[in-house]
Amino acid sequence: MLNCGRSSKKNYSNFSGSLYTLDRSAITNILVRWAEELFCDIFAVRLVGFCYSFAFIELFDVSKALDEVGNLTRSAGMTDFDEYPPHLFRLQQQVAILKKDKWWDPLQTVDAHYVDLLEKIDLMKESDFNLSNFGPTEAIKVKAAFLNVVPLIFSELDTVTAGLESGLEEWKNVSPKIESYLEHGIVPSNLLEKRGELKFHIPSLVPLLNASYKFYVQFLDKLLNHIADADVSDIKCRSEWATKVQMWTAKAIEDGNVMRTKGTV
Amino acid sequence: MAVLSKHDINERRKLLVTEAQSLVITPILDEDVFDEDSVDLRLGTYFLLPQIPPQPFVDPTSPGTSSQSYLRLHTPLGAYFVLPAHQTVLGATLEYIKLPFDISGQILTKSSVARMFMVIETAPWIHPLYRGCLTLEIANVSNTAIVLYPGMTIGQLILLNTSVPEEPPKLSGTYVGPVYPEPPMLRQPGQALYRIGLEKYRHPLYGWINEKNMARQVDAEMAKLTDPVKASVKAVIRILQDNGALPADNPASRLFSK
Numbered sequence: 001m002l003n004c005g006r007s008s009k010k011n012y013s014n015f016s017g018s019l020y021t022l023d024r025s026a027i028t029n030i031l032v033r034w035a036e037e038l039f040c041d042i043f044a045v046r047l048v049g050f051c052y053s054f055a056f057i058e059l060f061d062v063s064k065a066l067d068e069v070g071n072l073t074r075s076a077g078m079t080d081f082d083e084y085p086p087h088l089f090r091l092q093q094q095v096a097i098l099k100k101d102k103w104w105d106p107l108q109t110v111d112a113h114y115v116d117l118l119e120k121i122d123l124m125k126e127s128d129f130n131l132s133n134f135g136p137t138e139a140i141k142v143k144a145a146f147l148n149v150v151p152l153i154f155s156e157l158d159t160v161t162a163g164l165e166s167g168l169e170e171w172k173n174v175s176p177k178i179e180s181y182l183e184h185g186i187v188p189s190n191l192l193e194k195r196g197e198l199k200f201h202i203p204s205l206v207p208l209l210n211a212s213y214k215f216y217v218q219f220l221d222k223l224l225n226h227i228a229d230a231d232v233s234d235i236k237c238r239s240e241w242a243t244k245v246q247m248w249t250a251k252a253i254e255d256g257n258v259m260r261t262k263g264t265v
Numbered sequence: 266m267a268v269l270s271k272h273d274i275n276e277r278r279k280l281l282v283t284e285a286q287s288l289v290i291t292p293i294l295d296e297d298v299f300d301e302d303s304v305d306l307r308l309g310t311y312f313l314l315p316q317i318p319p320q321p322f323v324d325p326t327s328p329g330t331s332s333q334s335y336l337r338l339h340t341p342l343g344a345y346f347v348l349p350a351h352q353t354v355l356g357a358t359l360e361y362i363k364l365p366f367d368i369s370g371q372i373l374t375k376s377s378v379a380r381m382f383m384v385i386e387t388a389p390w391i392h393p394l395y396r397g398c399l400t401l402e403i404a405n406v407s408n409t410a411i412v413l414y415p416g417m418t419i420g421q422l423i424l425l426n427t428s429v430p431e432e433p434p435k436l437s438g439t440y441v442g443p444v445y446p447e448p449p450m451l452r453q454p455g456q457a458l459y460r461i462g463l464e465k466y467r468h469p470l471y472g473w474i475n476e477k478n479m480a481r482q483v484d485a486e487m488a489k490l491t492d493p494v495k496a497s498v499k500a501v502i503r504i505l506q507d508n509g510a511l512p513a514d515n516p517a518s519r520l521f522s523k
Binding site for chain 2: 185190192195244247250
């Protein structure tokens with residue numbers, strides 16, 4: 001990550017000669033921070049898959065960028081800060097990684113407005129992003145400079161994560177099972193491979209996180225339908241059970257670590 | 266009501282979780298935990314340490330009893346937890362259990378643990394359809410401190426067939442799906458006592474309480490007031506509550522929840 005920031009800084013230092021001279025140092029620092037932030041984003045997506053983007057949307061409340069009928073209003077997520085570029089831009093880069101790592105097509109099967117939002121963001125053009133915290137002339141130059149750096153960040157990511165197993169194939173195989181366990185209120189740490197046989201599969205971290213997030217955004221109602229007195233339209237009730245899904249997932253991750261390393265703890 | 270054998274238990278474990286008769290116990294770290302008629306359970310990594318209450322007794326009717334009276338601790342596998350002599354702690358099993366609709370369970374202290382004068386469970390019955398890590402009421406009744414190691418086998422689960430005719434349509438119960446030890450979720454004694462014909466009960470600090478009657482009287486008096494006066498009355502009560510003059514465990518506080 002730091003290497004990425006440094007290499008971007010080195011590269012950008014050459015470019016930034018054309019910027020407004022007085023602010024060059026400050027702007028360079030901002031761009032380095034943006035580069036680091038973007039690297040962290042796409043590194044996380046490569047490491048854990050689409051659940052990072054979902055969590056990102058939820059944490060920063062980027063869903064507000066969609067209006068009631070699902071059109072992208074850009075009313076949220078378009079502001080740039082000293083520490084990071086606009087959220088919608090960051091998400092667009094995350095989509096690029098999801099596509100590159102082949103998460104994108106299976107993600108289309110997830111019925112959630114988060115996916116709609118990502119699709120809409122993917123269609124945005126570079127010209128749709130306007131930096132608001134710079135003067136008009138600087139904004140154009142800063143944007144051009146940052147866009148110039150972005151391919152380098154991706155290149156750095158490929159170097160850092162070379163040979164990393166994405167967990168996508170395992171997710172495809174075990175996601176329905178994990179969802180089924182969660183639907184029935186069971187920690188999905190030891191999945192029965194085949195009915196009638198005492199063989200179990202311990203899911204890895206990436207399938208667990210993504211299947212659980214998919215369950216949370218798409219199938220929480222299924223769980224609530226099994227619970228007496230649960231009201232699917234009650235936010236407090238949904239929140240309580242979403243927390244339980246989160247706890248079961250965390251428990252499954254802990255259990256998996258223990259089962260894989262048993263005897264060595 | 267017959268005890269399930271190892272064979273019966275494994276047959277249930279082979280069923281899909283979508284099947285009502287399926288049994289889940291996870292994680293299984295060692296197949297030796299399955300005895301001929303029981304399953305060994307391990308101590309989990311989370312504990313709730315009871316705190317000494319400000320008053321000289323624990324009042325189960327106090328609203329804060331369940332959550333404020335415990336300190337939550339995490340003792341990871343490989344570390345240990347010392348339970349002093351004559352002290353108690355809430356723990357949980359490492360295993361998460363899902364019982365079928367036609368199986369009840371009972372958790373017993375392992376004999377080797379019991380012979381150290383430690384009791385792990387005082388409410389050992391597990392209802393059909395239960396799912397979750399089992400909360401353990403661990404008590405060291407010996408005269409010396411005992412070291413607890415998360416991951417150690419501490420209890421035995423006995424499973425028994427029950428003659429429930431069919432699967433109930435929904436899951437219900439006070440505790441569903443916990444993975445940590447659960448503090449008690451206490452119900453108001455007034456309501457339970459009222460159901461069996463007792464209109465009032467005696468509180469150790471506030472004397473005789475008739476909650477229903479009190480609520481009725483307060484509602485009737487409040488109904489006579491105009492909205493601004495009601496707001497003023499509530500504001501006064503809030504001031505009393507905020508300054509500890511109407512403590513949360515006073516039954517009157519329940520009428521004016523914050």
